[in-house]
Amino acid sequence: MxxxxxxxxxxxGSAVVRHIINNTNDSVINLDKLTYAGNLESLVSVDSNERYSFEQVDICNRAELDRVFNTHKPDAVMHLAAESHVDRSITGPADxxxxxxxGTYTLLEATRAYWNTLADDAKKAFRFHHISTDEVYGDLPHPDEQDGPLPLFTETTSYAPSSPYSASKASSDHLVRAWLRTYGLPTIVTNCSNNYGPYHFPEKLIPLVILNALEGKALPIYGKGDQxxxxLYVEDHARALYKVVTQGQVGETYNIGGHNEKQNLEVVQTICNILDALVPKDKPYAEQITYVTDRPGHDRRYAxxxxxxxxxxxxxxxxxxxTGLRQTVEWYxxxxxxxxxxxxxxxxRERLGI
Structure with missing residues (x-):
């Protein structure tokens, strides 16, 4: 493919590209605008491979998308391009x-125009795989709110997004499903839980805590840290996404989770314990933990x-x-x-979304 x-x-996205190039015989066209979080250094290990090519393109640029489709003639699209940080969406929702x-609408239309030019067999085999988030579902009951078994997000959970980020992703999910229903474009949607692992931009909790800890800076915890x-380890997610695009059924939704529910405070404390063992200093890293004002509209639990x-x-x-967190700390x-x-x-690593 x-x-x-x-x-x-x-x-x-870079984990997906590395997985495909390193573990399959498929070719990849990497289309990325290279905003602040896009970094080609994350792909140095594959960028000389003959099955890899790169196009610096904004998904809102229809003419460039048409050029890419006509030039490369892909058999499938895996759509991961997105603004993804909740705090940034609070500060500046317009992006x-x-x-x-x-961007998702523009990509869908460019894909549909290309797909309509394909022969019947190629049309049937084509896939548009939209990668989304569990945050579109809102939040779930917290253990301190009810006794007994707690519910989980399933593929039929109603949407109830809380932030500008999750609302924009919910909208893109609906667009993808509408393009299947209305135009017949063969789409699949996946919703994943929080990813972590190597090459993670340090605005997110785990890399931010690792780097702040090493520099002796405060380790900020929103509210009580009980969210x-x-x-989900990012390489596990990449394997799952490849399974979906190659084996998933058109029109289906697949939820992808790591089976690891943890409170934010526990995550930070675990990072501190790993660093105490790997890079010991005179005081425990946990002494750098500080509690800060919670994020507006902060969801309490995802699972x-x-x-x-x-x-x-x-x-x-x-x-x-x-195992995943230790590998992540060692990578950083x-x-x-x-x-x-x-x-x-x-x-x-300044705070955003106040």
Whole structure:
């Protein structure tokens, strides 16, 4: 196959590109605008491969999208290009509306125009795989709010987004499904839980805490730190996404989770414990933890039921939270140059979304 990956220089997108090039015989066209979080250094290991090519294109630019489709003639699209940080969406929602909604619409229309030119067999085999988030579902009951078994997000959970980011992703999900229903474009949607792992831009919790800890800076915890997330190692997610685009059924939704519900405070404390063992200093890193005013509209709990992925596509996460987090910390310790380059001139780990 020849797969067009949008947002392939981002965190999850680059993991998908590396997985495809390193573990399959497929070719990848990486289409990325290279905003602040897009970084070609994350693809150095594959950028000389003859099955890899790069196009610096904004998904809102229809003419350029048409050129890319006509030049490369992909067999599938994996759409990961998105603004994705909740705090940034609170500060500046316009970019999220433009990229996540208008950009997805523009990509759908460019894909549809190209798809309509294909022969019947190629049309039937084509896939448009839209990668989304569990945040479109809103939040779930927290353990301190009710007794007994707690619910999980399933593929039929109603949408109730809380932030400008999740609302824009919910909108893009609806557009993708509408293009299947109205135009017959063969689409699939996946919704994932919080990803973590190597090459993660340090505005997100885990890389921010690792880098702040090493520099002796405060480790900020929103509110009481009791917000619960299901953590998914990014390389497990990349494997799942490839399974979906190659084996998933048109019109289906697949939820992808890591089976690791953790409170934010526990995540930060675990990072501190790993650093205490790997890079000990005179005081425990946990002494750098500080509590700050919570994020507006902060969802309290996310948790995904991945039963459908397991039963229908035979996928399970390979990493536990403990093994994945230790690998992540070790990667950041070994890749300080990458960390410096992605922050130069754009972001110095200041708080956003106040």
């Amino acid at each position: 020849k797969i067009l990956v949008t947002g392939g220089a981002g965190f999850i 999220f509306i433009q990229t996540n909604i208008v 619960i997330r299901d953590w 995904i039921d991945s039963t459908k992925m397991s039963q229908e596509l035979n996928w399970q996460p390979q990493e536990t939270f403990e 310790l070994a890749n300080q140059t990458w960390c410096q380059h992605v922050q130069d001139g754009s972001y110095q």
